[in-house]
Amino acid sequence: MIKKKHLEFLFLLFVFSLLLWMGVAGVYQNKLSHDFPHGFMAMDSFWKLGRAQNLDQTGNQFYAQEHLASDLEGVVETYPPLLATSTVLLHRLSGLEVYDSIFFLTVLFAVFAALVMYLLIRDFNKNLAIIAAGLFGFLFYGSFYIGHIWGRGPLIIGSMFLVTIFWSINKLKLKRSYLLVGFLLAASFLSHPPEFMIAIAFIVFYFVIQLLIKRFNFSELKTTIIAVALSLILSLSYLPIFLIGGGNSGIKLFTVITKSSEPAPYALDFSFFLIFIVIGAIFAILHFIKKKKINVALLVSLFMLLITYSNYLGNAKRAFQNRYFWPIYLSLFFALGIYHLAKIVIKKWKSSYSLIMGVGLLILFLIFFHQPITSPGLANEYNWDAFEWIRAETPENAKLYFFYGDSYGQSSFLSSTFRSSYLVNTDDYVKALNEGKIKQHLLTKEIRMKGKLPYKTGMLSYGSYIDDGVRNYTVEKIEDVCEFDYYIADRGSRYPELANYNILMLNTLIKNEWIEEVYSNSLVVVLKNNNPGADCIGN
Amino acid sequence: METEFKTKLKKEIKLIGLLFVIILVVFKVIFYKESLLVILKTVSSLFWLFVLPGFVLLYYWHQELSFAERLIIGSVLGVAITTIVSYNLGLFGLHVKYHAVLLPAIFLILSTIMILKRYVFKEDFP
Numbered sequence: 298m299i300k301k302k303h304l305e306f307l308f309l310l311f312v313f314s315l316l317l318w319m320g321v322a323g324v325y326q327n328k329l330s331h332d333f334p335h336g337f338m339a340m341d342s343f344w345k346l347g348r349a350q351n352l353d354q355t356g357n358q359f360y361a362q363e364h365l366a367s368d369l370e371g372v373v374e375t376y377p378p379l380l381a382t383s384t385v386l387l388h389r390l391s392g393l394e395v396y397d398s399i400f401f402l403t404v405l406f407a408v409f410a411a412l413v414m415y416l417l418i419r420d421f422n423k424n425l426a427i428i429a430a431g432l433f434g435f436l437f438y439g440s441f442y443i444g445h446i447w448g449r450g451p452l453i454i455g456s457m458f459l460v461t462i463f464w465s466i467n468k469l470k471l472k473r474s475y476l477l478v479g480f481l482l483a484a485s486f487l488s489h490p491p492e493f494m495i496a497i498a499f500i501v502f503y504f505v506i507q508l509l510i511k512r513f514n515f516s517e518l519k520t521t522i523i524a525v526a527l528s529l530i531l532s533l534s535y536l537p538i539f540l541i542g543g544g545n546s547g548i549k550l551f552t553v554i555t556k557s558s559e560p561a562p563y564a565l566d567f568s569f570f571l572i573f574i575v576i577g578a579i580f581a582i583l584h585f586i587k588k589k590k591i592n593v594a595l596l597v598s599l600f601m602l603l604i605t606y607s608n609y610l611g612n613a614k615r616a617f618q619n620r621y622f623w624p625i626y627l628s629l630f631f632a633l634g635i636y637h638l639a640k641i642v643i644k645k646w647k648s649s650y651s652l653i654m655g656v657g658l659l660i661l662f663l664i665f666f667h668q669p670i671t672s673p674g675l676a677n678e679y680n681w682d683a684f685e686w687i688r689a690e691t692p693e694n695a696k697l698y699f700f701y702g703d704s705y706g707q708s709s710f711l712s713s714t715f716r717s718s719y720l721v722n723t724d725d726y727v728k729a730l731n732e733g734k735i736k737q738h739l740l741t742k743e744i745r746m747k748g749k750l751p752y753k754t755g756m757l758s759y760g761s762y763i764d765d766g767v768r769n770y771t772v773e774k775i776e777d778v779c780e781f782d783y784y785i786a787d788r789g790s791r792y793p794e795l796a797n798y799n800i801l802m803l804n805t806l807i808k809n810e811w812i813e814e815v816y817s818n819s820l821v822v823v824l825k826n827n828n829p830g831a832d833c834i835g836n
Numbered sequence: 837m838e839t840e841f842k843t844k845l846k847k848e849i850k851l852i853g854l855l856f857v858i859i860l861v862v863f864k865v866i867f868y869k870e871s872l873l874v875i876l877k878t879v880s881s882l883f884w885l886f887v888l889p890g891f892v893l894l895y896y897w898h899q900e901l902s903f904a905e906r907l908i909i910g911s912v913l914g915v916a917i918t919t920i921v922s923y924n925l926g927l928f929g930l931h932v933k934y935h936a937v938l939l940p941a942i943f944l945i946l947s948t949i950m951i952l953k954r955y956v957f958k959e960d961f962p
Contacts, residue, residue: 484916
């Protein structure tokens with residue numbers, strides 16, 4: 298006979314399986330291994346992939362790939378390391394390709410985060426936890442799913458640790474809980490430092506609330522201080538790197554914005570589920586004021602609601618990005634809303650009702666909302682095959698020039714060649730097309746990592762090629778096409794005029810006896826320039 | 837107490853085994869176009885790298901935390917510990933190719949020592 302605790306475990310298995318299926322089955326087309334990357338739909342996806350591939354090849358994450366560091370020697374990798382680390386560990390042991398491991402793990406980590414939130418709410422009320430799971434499906438829906446397909450893996454793994462930190466704050470009374478909190482804090486910092494900062498802000502918020510309601514616990518504060526110290530020790534190797542380069546992500550703090558510059562979740566994306574969230578939030582605030590008792594799950598929900606609307610307070614982009622996890626952070630409000638409304642009709646609540654609701658809501662979501670993405674994304678078998686050929690057959694110091702390609706606009710895609718890559722500016726290319734000219738000098742973008750290009754100068758000290766004036770932040774300038782070693786162009790496109798212009802360009806180049814075709818498939822052509830610098834256009 | 841601990845441990849080892857089989861089936865259903873060998877390797881890797889190290893480590897608090905808590909939180913903690921140590925070892929020059937096998941094995945041994953000290957030898961670490 299199935300006992301109650303078994304029923305709950307079965308429910309969690311159901312939630313785990315359903316969420317994993319929603320998150321990855323469509324994009325992965327029900328396969329784990331693929332011939333080319335699936336689920337990579339933006340530039341960031343390929344930046345993160347490149348870092349993981351670099352780790353896989355070199356064995357560590359100290360130096361950035363030279364082809365992404367403007368061919369400068371000793372440029373230090375500034376990006377937080379744990380997504381790449383987890384990806385490569387899984388790749389090494391399972392045999393899955395690096396690109397298959399990375400997307401799969403971001404989905405799995407989001408599912409883990411949902412289950413951790415379940416546990417946190419369960420400590421408050423088991424029935425609410427079960428009902429709250431009904432909102433988790435939104436993690437892989439519409440704008441909430443952007444984080445996965447746009448390569449926001451570090452944010453996702455960081456958020457998983459953040460939710461687990463919230464859970465661990467609820468367990469500060471455990472003997473030696475500083476170990477738990479300390480490792481999780483360090484993991485959040487090494488995954489995505491903004492999540493670490495949110496965790497620290499929450500800890501401050503938690504103790505301020507304790508003070509305000511006169512329930513201050515000095516022992517908990519002591520444990521937390523030890524945990525923060527432990528996390529800093531564990532993060533020591535990355536901390537100076539972050540300070541010189543990783544923190545410079547181009548995001549302006551203290552800028553108030555009301556609308557995200559990229560697709561981001563808004564409250565109305567929850568459709569009619571929003572009604573329950575709003576009602577639940579009101580009940581949560583009333584409950585908090587009435588009881589004057591610390592409840593971590595409630596505090597977390599209120600705090601993350603504030604954080605995700607802090608774009609109005611100057612937390613610009615990060616506020617919007619944290620909304621990807623609204624289905625987790627706001628799930629308690631959702632459950633409170635449903636529960637209190639249902640209680641109007643049902644006077645005596647049974648736990649079986651919660652189970653029926655939890656499962657029912659997930660199924661409801663599945664029927665009315667779930668729309669699996671089945672497109673693999675930017676990469677296709679033809680350009681990926683060409684990139685593999687380039688990695689295998691061209692010298693490591695080769696300079697590649699890319700003409701227009703539909704996927705190349707997300708330019709970090711080109712970094713998958715592992716060679717110094719340059720991409721023609723589409724506007725300049727279209728201008729040349731409209732003028733009916735084949736131009737030797739075109740506005741061109743160097744595919745390069747962001748930031749200050751730091752290098753090591755001492756044990757824990759770093760210099761910067763940008764600060765030294767060796768390079769500047771500008772990655773786009775006029776380049777002489779004839780200076781490059783290889784030319785890559787697509788002969789098919791959404792814009793047939795551009796594809797035809799590519800062909801015209803290739804035909805012009807190949808007229809030179811020192812330029813030859815070295816690779817082609819039904820989409821991509823690669824030409825080799827055996828005499829870089831010689832006049833290759835003839836005008 | 838010692839017998840109770842051993843009985844619980846045996847029961848939970850069986851549960852973890854059962855869970856492994858269930859997850860394997862779940863993966864086969866989700867990725868039904870994939871070969872069983874790839875799925876077996878992937879699920880085994882996830883258990884070895886993340887689930888087991890964290891779960892065993894959390895056994896230190898097995899009286900205070902439920903099985904589900906140790907399993908779910910343990911998996912996240914497993915990701916945290918394995919990747920933090922792997923990152924730092926890489927910087928110290930040990931190639932990442934050794935970490936996937938080595939690190940979980942070390943964590944499992946260390947956690948076992950810690951648990952035995954607390955629950956069998958009654959000598960908790962300072």
